[in-house]
Amino acid sequence: MLISTNAIVLSKLKYKDNDLIVKCYTEQLGVVSFLLRGVLKSKKSSTKAAYFQPLSQLQLSIVYKQNRSLQSVSDTKMNHVYVSLHTQVLKSAIVMFLSEVLSSTLKEEEPNETLFSYLETTLLWLDEQSEFSNFHLLFLLNLSKYLGFYPDTDSIDAPYFNLKEGRFEPNQYGDYSISGDNLMLLKQLLGTTFDALQEVKINSKQRQSFLNMLLLYFELHLGSFKPPKSLQIFSQVFN
Known part of the structure; x- marks a missing residue:
């Protein structure tokens, strides 16, 4: 065929x-x-x-x-034909990192046109941008929606987010409840579009901490997921 x-x-x-x-x-x-x-x-x-x-x-x-x-x-x-994804050092690092994440998370031998469209349009968006330091954070957060574990925002004003349960909660439970900077950034990104990403102002330490939290979130909800081998190189180049 x-x-x-x-x-x-x-x-x-x-x-x-x-x-x-x-x-x-x-x-x-x-x-x-x-x-x-x-x-x-x-x-x-x-x-x-x-x-x-x-x-x-x-x-x-x-x-x-x-x-x-x-x-x-x-x-x-x-x-x-990408203009910059494979030629700019920082974008190439993002591409290497995200391709490894996607290769690990996408297993289904069945079509998902909505997910495909998301990947297609976001990569084209990245190719055109000059400000993209937080792109990978929003990309991964939104990817969780298509993989079935996007954060439940019903109680988004609560002071904790439970990574294992994927929801905001009034009290801290165990090792997987987050607060502080990671919680604030999570709430901010949940209401942000790619076009508004440049308004999200964080430093490299906060960016790395949030990325590590996101990767743990993926591990908790996808049994076979492991942090990409390119993570260390990505962190060195990008931060």
């Missing part, structure tokens, strides 16, 4: 001398992995290795076979 679909690259791995194994999040099929034979050798191939940078947005023609773990691609086109 030949299927044409938009796709976002999550990860790539060199296989043998000239092949790549690439995992993508596709609009039509959800998460799909591909074996791209000879892509590192053939200059004439329409499936060029340079297309498959982390979080690149592509249009793929897939030779799809239902029971095959690695699918084949018959044609590849760039859907969007």
Whole structure:
């Protein structure tokens, strides 16, 4: 079956001398992995290795076979050519970090067009911005909505947020209740759009603390999630 679909690259791995194994999040099929034979050798191939940078947005023609773990691609086109995501150091660090998070969290082999649209539009937004230091925080917080554990805001005025339960509470319970700067920033980001992010003023220490809290939140709600290996490099570059 030949299927044409938009796709976002999550990860790539060199296989043998000239092949790549690439995992993508596709609009039509959800998460799909591909074996791209000879892509590192053939200059004439329409499936060029340079297309498959982390979080690149592509249009793929897939030779799809239902029971095959690695699918084949018959044609590849760039859907969007990024201006800065793969060339600016800070944005490249964000791309590396978020691609690892998405590769770990997106497991479903079924379409979710709303989630795909979210990824597509937010990456294009980031590509165009000159102020983006808090982008990854709002990106991850909003991502939790599509993964099923977005914070319950019914009692948002309460003085604590329970990471394990995903809700605001009047009293502190156990090790997973947060308050202070992280609580204030959480409440602020819950009411913020990407276009208003530049109004959120925090320092690098606060940013790192909040990111660590978000990653713990993901761990508590996604059993298989582990902090990305690129976190240390990301923290050094970005802070």
